[in-house]
Structures are given as C-alpha cells and as structure tokens.
Amino acid sequence: MTVASVRVSADDPYDVVIGHHLHDRIPALVGDGVRRAAVLHPPTMLDAAERVAHALTAAGIEPVKVDVPDGEAAKTAQVAARCWSVLGSAGFTRSDAVVGIGGGSTTDLAGFVAATWLRGVRLVTVPTTLLAMVDAAVGGKTGINTPEGKNLVGAFYEPAGVICDLDTLVSLPVPELRSGLAEVVKCGFIADPEILTLVETDPAAALDPAGPVLAELVRRAVQVKATVVSADLRESTSVGTRVGREALNYGHTLGHAIEQHEQYRWRHGEAISTGMVFVAELAHRAGLIDHQLVARHRDLLTGLGLPTTYRADAYEDLRALMAVDKKSRGATLRFVVLHGLARPAILAGPEPELLAAAYAAVSRA
Structure with missing residues (x-):
C-alpha cells in the first residue's frame, strides 16, 4: 500500500x-x-x-x-x-x-x-x-x-x-486485531458495505497486519469516520430519528454497559460486537430490518472470532447501566439502529418488552 x-x-x-x-x-x-x-x-x-x-x-x-x-x-x-x-x-x-x-x-x-x-x-x-x-x-x-x-x-x-x-x-496480538476489526465492521454496517464484502471474502486476510486487505480496511474505516465527523463536529445534529455523529456509536450503548459490567476485562471491540448484534435484533423486532441483515451481523462477527452473546442473568444490571449512556435523554433510552444497510437512525424509547426480547436473542446461560 x-x-x-x-x-x-x-x-x-x-x-x-x-x-x-x-x-x-x-x-x-x-x-x-x-x-x-x-x-x-x-x-x-x-x-x-x-x-x-x-x-x-x-x-x-x-x-x-x-x-x-x-x-x-x-x-x-x-x-x-x-x-x-x-x-x-x-x-x-x-x-x-x-x-x-x-x-x-x-x-x-x-x-x-x-x-x-x-x-x-x-x-x-x-x-x-x-x-x-x-x-x-x-x-x-x-x-x-x-x-x-x-x-x-x-x-x-x-x-x-x-x-x-x-x-x-505487526506485533499486535490477534485478539487486539479482532477487537479493532469490530469497529471497522461497524463502519461497514453504518456507511460502507464494501468493508463487509472485503471481510466476508477473506476473514484471514482481514486479520493479516502486513497484508493489503487490512490496510484497505483501515483506509475505508478512517474515511467513514472522517466523513461523519466532518459533518457533525460536536455530535449535535441527531434529532428525532435522524442521526449525525451518533451513528458512530452503533452497538455502543449495550457495548459500553458490558464493558462496565465486566470491569473492562472484555476488550472494547468484543463488547461492541455483542452490542451490534443486540441492536440488529432490536431493529428487526421494531420492523426496521429483515432477518437476513441480522444474520449477516452474527455470521460476519463470529467469523472473525468475536463474541455475539452475553450472560442472560446480567440484563437488569445492563439495563441500569444503559440508562446513564451519553445518548440517553432523561429516562428515555436511545439506540443507534439501522433502517437498512448503511442507513443509521435513532430508535428512542423502545418498549421494555422489545428490549427484553432483543436481549434474549443475544443471551447465553
């Protein structure tokens, strides 16, 4: 490169x-x-x-x-x-x-x-x-x-x-590369589907720090972030269902809660990986995306060796932690979701039953 x-x-x-x-x-x-x-x-x-x-x-x-x-x-x-x-x-x-x-x-x-x-x-x-x-x-x-x-x-x-x-x-441990790739994949889902295609075509190449595929993934992910940030420097344009810089927080509401619950023993990308599958399940249950796009989240992240589930018994703790997320407004939980591939939006105040059902879909004993 x-x-x-x-x-x-x-x-x-x-x-x-x-x-x-x-x-x-x-x-x-x-x-x-x-x-x-x-x-x-x-x-x-x-x-x-x-x-x-x-x-x-x-x-x-x-x-x-x-x-x-x-x-x-x-x-x-x-x-x-x-x-x-x-x-x-x-x-x-x-x-x-x-x-x-x-x-x-x-x-x-x-x-x-x-x-x-x-x-x-x-x-x-x-x-x-x-x-x-x-x-x-x-x-x-x-x-x-x-x-x-x-x-x-x-x-x-x-x-x-x-x-x-x-x-x-080159000297970065593979688990750290995987963690970083979760944020790269996030950029694919919210803005640049070519990222997803590159990862799906050859997951091993995506994890090769000396190869051209990872270099291209870095360039594309940086370009996504630069484009979003340039349009919303102070995270101020998210109104209603429209989303500005907050799009970069896709998967982060539950992800940050998992990080805190684990006392940061989980890597950031590991927590965000599970968080992305959670909001995909949430968007599907809200009628915003189809099951195939949810499955694409799970298959792609699992193929990179990233987790897509978390403890079933942690839901109430995580729900409380999500309430103090920076995107929340008062008592209203707000999630970055997809209205379709590369179409991020805000879902505000989802019904408790919807949240519980989406979490159940990413739960394990």
Whole structure:
C-alpha cells in the first residue's frame, strides 16, 4: 500500500496519514516554532517513543518523554494531573506540543492533556493499535474516566494530524486485531458495505497486519469516520430519528454497559460486537430490518472470532447501566439502529418488552 491521506474537515482541517515507516513525518506535524514536545506513551511503546524522540531531536525540537500506564488505567484524573505537572516543570508554553503514542486510551489522555494545558496546545496523535487507528484517534473526542463511567470527563479537541503507521500492527496480538476489526465492521454496517464484502471474502486476510486487505480496511474505516465527523463536529445534529455523529456509536450503548459490567476485562471491540448484534435484533423486532441483515451481523462477527452473546442473568444490571449512556435523554433510552444497510437512525424509547426480547436473542446461560 502506498501512503494514503484522509482529510478531516474540522474547524482546523487535518490529515490522517496511513502507511508504513511514517515516524519521520511527525516533526513536520508538530510544527515550526515548537521548542518542546511531550511524548506520552505506555511502557509497551517505549521503542516507538524513542524513535519519535530521535526524529524530534533531529528537527531541533526537545522531546520530553512521559510514561503513562497501559490501557484504561491511563485515563484517570490522577494520571492527567501527573502529565500537567511534567509540562509545568518543563516550562511548556502555548507554543509547545503534545504527542500521544499508543492505543486509544493513550491518545484519549494525550488529547485531554493537550486540550486543557494552557487551554490548548498543539496535538499530534500516533495510534499504534487497530482500534485506535479507526476509532479513538480520529474525530477530536478526548477524555478520561471516572468511577461513575467511561469518558464522562473530556473535551472536543482536534489534533494537528494523525499518523497511522501500519508497521505497529505487526506485533499486535490477534485478539487486539479482532477487537479493532469490530469497529471497522461497524463502519461497514453504518456507511460502507464494501468493508463487509472485503471481510466476508477473506476473514484471514482481514486479520493479516502486513497484508493489503487490512490496510484497505483501515483506509475505508478512517474515511467513514472522517466523513461523519466532518459533518457533525460536536455530535449535535441527531434529532428525532435522524442521526449525525451518533451513528458512530452503533452497538455502543449495550457495548459500553458490558464493558462496565465486566470491569473492562472484555476488550472494547468484543463488547461492541455483542452490542451490534443486540441492536440488529432490536431493529428487526421494531420492523426496521429483515432477518437476513441480522444474520449477516452474527455470521460476519463470529467469523472473525468475536463474541455475539452475553450472560442472560446480567440484563437488569445492563439495563441500569444503559440508562446513564451519553445518548440517553432523561429516562428515555436511545439506540443507534439501522433502517437498512448503511442507513443509521435513532430508535428512542423502545418498549421494555422489545428490549427484553432483543436481549434474549443475544443471551447465553
């Protein structure tokens, strides 16, 4: 694959660059006039952080490496405060920058730190997992978690650019690739059915991090997200059954509830996979889609080795967790569903019996 670039038409437009051997492009994105750049990274990304630090030094930019925890443990107020302390001690000004290298948790944290330090400094994200490339690092959502829920504290803050270096996927464990593919498949159902065809034609190729199929899937998924985000930068256009940026939350209402119920022991994509089958069942029971489209969800996700069921005895707990989902309005549950392939919409306030029947269809003992 040659280097591909996807434009995100934000208030300050930026590019998502996809390809191989891209670390040397980071200093240019950090920008002229920047004296220092904080390089936030988990311990597993130390080698990548060293390469970026070397490239920054060669460009006359002083790197300040900041080690942060792996995974969701990075997304806390305590870790953010430690990052602010490092920036303050190093004398960071508004003309300096933050670079986030790692999975979605790292890029979420880096974005939040950049958005809040001196009310905003330049940000470059370097997602190193498939999930982060196609989801967390594109679109300007940043945030941290609280004990009450995931991503409840955050800001919309666009990066100066995003670097998706596909070389980092080669060492990614297969379960992590599968998790990321759930978000790719989501993009297929809500906007680009060619994604579904590519996965169905050769699921093994979709899981090959060095192959051309996964590279094309990344490009297509990023393009879907860029198109949706560009039309609705602040998640503000969903009215009635019409859906804007919230379309990207397809499968996420139940998925986020499962993540919380599992105390994040399930990977994000695993929970979203089950969530997508649930809302497909919900849409079918509401008369919006046919059984064949529901079966396509289940067959495609199962073929990738992703779960499509959850514990039958967890329904009441999950129902309570869904009530505090960001898409809810007061006591009204709202779900992103399909009115047909690549036709997302909002289903608000479904009858309790409908919800229970849809959950029963994805339940296991």
